[in-house]
Amino acid sequence: MSQTLTEFNQLVNAEDYLEFFAIPYDPQFVNVNRLHILKKFSALIKGIDAESPELTDPEKLERYQTALRQAYDTFTTSSPQDEKLFKVFNDKPQNLVLLSEIGSD
Numbered sequence: 725m726s727q728t729l730t731e732f733n734q735l736v737n738a739e740d741y742l743e744f745f746a747i748p749y750d751p752q753f754v755n756v757n758r759l760h761i762l763k764k765f766s767a768l769i770k771g772i773d774a775e776s777p778e779l780t781d782p783e784k785l786e787r788y789q790t791a792l793r794q795a796y797d798t799f800t801t802s803s804p805q806d807e808k809l810f811k812v813f814n815d816k817p818q819n820l821v822l823l824s825e826i827g828s829d
Contacts, residue, residue: 728785732744732788739751742754753800754796760799768794772784
């Protein structure tokens with residue numbers, strides 16, 4: 725892998741990351757799932773950086789590549805609603821009572 729961490733840090737969009745790591749992708753799929761892929765990728769990167777701060781740049785980039793592939797693959801088998809990466813999927817509306825919360829005494 726001849727890329728550098730400096731080059732990686734200059735990338736902006738999902739397609740840039742996928743092309744940087746030479747990961748084949750479906751542009752239409754990325755168009756629909758872009759934010760979810762990037763959010764998942766970001767979370768995975770934070771985990772890599774926190775768990776292994778001693779990694780060299782090439783080792784880090786190799787793990788980042790695996791993380792991006794994992795983030796992309798996640799949404800080929802799961803939905804954004806299932807993954808609940810964004811606050812909107814986790815917040816319960818204030819004016820909603822679920823049937824499971826209604827007791828029958």
